[in-house]
Amino acid sequence: MTLFHNDQPLPPALRGAVVALGNFDGFHRGHQAVVGRAVARARDEGRPAIVATFDPHPARFFRAEGAHFRLTTLQQRARLFAAAGADATLVLRFDAALAALGPEQFVAEQLVGRFGATAVVTGEDFTFGKARAGTAPMLALLGAPYGMAAETVPAVTDATGVISSSRIRAALIAGDCGTATALLTRPFAIEGTVVHGDQRGRELGYPTANMELGDYLRPRYGIYAVRARLADGRILEGVANLGVRPSFDPPKELLEPYFFDFSGDLYGQTIEVQLVDFLRPEAKFDGLDALKAQMATDCENARQILIATPSP
Structure with a gap:
């Protein structure tokens, strides 16, 4: 282009x-x-x-x-x-x-x-x-x-009314990925450079590719099933936390995707992460064991959602 x-x-x-x-x-x-x-x-x-x-x-x-x-x-x-x-x-x-x-x-x-x-x-x-x-x-x-x-x-409409960026923003703020995807004709995606974090995910057995949100709209904070496109064109699937990680101090706003069945160094690479579906809000857990158990559940739920949601 x-x-x-x-x-x-x-x-x-x-x-x-x-x-x-x-x-x-x-x-x-x-x-x-x-x-x-x-x-x-x-x-x-x-x-x-x-x-x-x-x-x-x-x-x-x-x-x-x-x-x-x-x-x-x-x-x-x-x-x-x-x-x-x-x-x-x-x-x-x-x-x-x-x-x-x-x-x-x-x-x-x-x-x-x-x-x-x-x-x-x-x-x-x-x-x-x-x-x-x-x-x-x-x-x-x-x-x-x-x-x-x-x-x-003329404006394009659906059963709800005129399709607009305002409707998409409202859907994302509500965590309604399905509506946003239908209006956009593709999942909402955040593109950014993978930055170094504090290694919390790696310590828990779920290494994440940390990304800052920049000027993007802030969708509802929570856990999402995601797909990502790497710079070389590869597509990865995973689960991501978008928010401020209430179980850790100090709070830091990030998008933190964990990719299934992937090992590699993504630091410094620009990747694009699609929010396919909202799983749950952010939550604070009583100890790391409870957090790890929930993360395992989140991964399984995300896998099932992604299997049922083919990539466009």
């Missing part, structure tokens, strides 16, 4: 593209519909397909101290866009300068002037420009003088 930032020159081969424009955090079913339409249009017209995403998320720019809410990293999104057929990811750095552009300036200077977009595809609720003054219908009006077309894709 080719990834560019808006302060870099766009290669000539990518000018004249059909651009899917939005935040696309999570890249759920609704986002997939927008990108899918852009890719289909690009193929019909013999043009490149680009997905333009904002980083940081505008909500983070305006509320820097707010709670963590991200569902995907930029790198995860780029891989998902590529799998959906996009030729490149364009990262729009959301800073004070971009936030100050009015809708007309954004279209003229960015979409047309800098990137040479011939068509833009968005969701019907997309807003842009200073104070979110620009709407999806305005894109067609503002782009017409430059020969830039625009179209919107």
Whole structure:
């Protein structure tokens, strides 16, 4: 996947593209519909397909101290866009300068002037420009003088309502992995570098690959059945504690997956861990023997869940 930032020159081969424009955090079913339409249009017209995403998320720019809410990293999104057929990811750095552009300036200077977009595809609720003054219908009006077309894709719904990142976040906070997976079309996954821990898991006979949570949304603290993809493409299965480990002091927030039937050194490697199912909340145990017994039960429960839940 080719990834560019808006302060870099766009290669000539990518000018004249059909651009899917939005935040696309999570890249759920609704986002997939927008990108899918852009890719289909690009193929019909013999043009490149680009997905333009904002980083940081505008909500983070305006509320820097707010709670963590991200569902995907930029790198995860780029891989998902590529799998959906996009030729490149364009990262729009959301800073004070971009936030100050009015809708007309954004279209003229960015979409047309800098990137040479011939068509833009968005969701019907997309807003842009200073104070979110620009709407999806305005894109067609503002782009017409430059020969830039625009179209919107209706919201995707299910039996509950519109599929949205907010619904996915609510499901994860509740520990409802099934709903999150259905809306995303894949399990929610945390990607990070394996760091050194305090060796508690190794002492208990369950060595873990410790990962910090970074800017990700904090799902419900507890024990999860997980799958992980290593840098070399191997898939591992296991069980993970996500939280602050109440049986140990001092509390430290980590994702700590233990992988079945695996021995190897993962320190310093970047891995992606999928939360397949929630097993139980975190708990404090009376002694290490009780904790080890529960860990054995958790491993068996996770094995059975993973057997019944094929990898997509």
